[in-house]
Amino acid sequence: MLKIDAVPAFNDNYIWFIHAADKQHVLIVDPGDAQPVIDAIVQQNLIPVALLITHGCHDHIDGIEALLKHYDVPVYGPKNEFIPHLTHPLSACDALIIDPLFPTCRVLDIPGHTKGHIGFLIDSNLFCGDTLFAAGCGRLHGNPAEILFNSLQQIADLAADTKIYCAHEYTEANLRFAATIEPNNKSIQQRIIATKKIRQQGLRSLPSQLDLELQTNPFLRCTQTEVKHAAEKNSAQQLATPRQVFTALRKWKDSF
DSSP, X not given: OOEEEEEEETTTEEEEEEEOTTSSEEEEEOOSOHHHHHHHHHHHTOEEEEEEOOOOOHHHHTTHHHHHHHOOOOEEEETTSOOTTOSEEEOSEEEEOSOTTSOOEEEEEOOSSSTTOEEEEETTEEEEETSEETTEEOOOTTSOHHHHHHHHHHHHXXXXXXXXXXXXXXXXXXXXXXXXXXXXXXXXXXHHHHHHHHHHTTOOOOOEEHHHHHHHOGGXXXXXXXXXXXXXXXXXXXXXXXXXXHHHHHHHHHTO
16 A cells, blocks of 8 residues: 655645655655655655646646756656646556556546646545545636536546545535535535544545545535535526536535
């Protein structure tokens, strides 16, 4: 089993460290800020192997240049977005070997939040950037809602025990929206209590797990009657398809 650590950055970002079996070599996911990454590397006597970038938002890439001044490592990221110092442009593939010390990586094309967004699936761990959040999903940034809906469906089809390593600590806020959508969902109520306890202890609410998301994340539950009715009531229109329900939910969440 991979050892995976979080390096907090900014107000609510997590930069993920994926450790090799020797616990010393690491892959670094979405380093939006270089200094906390460098501090963690020095403190733990780590050896960076590569930078993995899910998309081009500044809080995921702004640390790249400074890190490369300290460490000569490759940069893997989406081929359809501008990523500084990108050495390995990627789109969907099933068997990416980043380094022999690490398991084979599957790359997913999961656009919507941004045009070229990708995710990295390593063993049963999905590093999905800002596409899927715990109990929520990313904003659209001008892209059609259908694109993000299709990306989330792709994630929903993964194994139920897939661990979800998203990039932000948004869980409590997202659960408040989820409870508004499905006030009768006991799994959401239980998750609110559990997450509050975790956060009061100063712990992170991540990773999540896909089966929990399927029970509590409204953006993955657009076929559920209560979700559909809530979206129709808020949008004051009939919604014939799950895609239309998703579009209405995403618009609602933008102003929630």
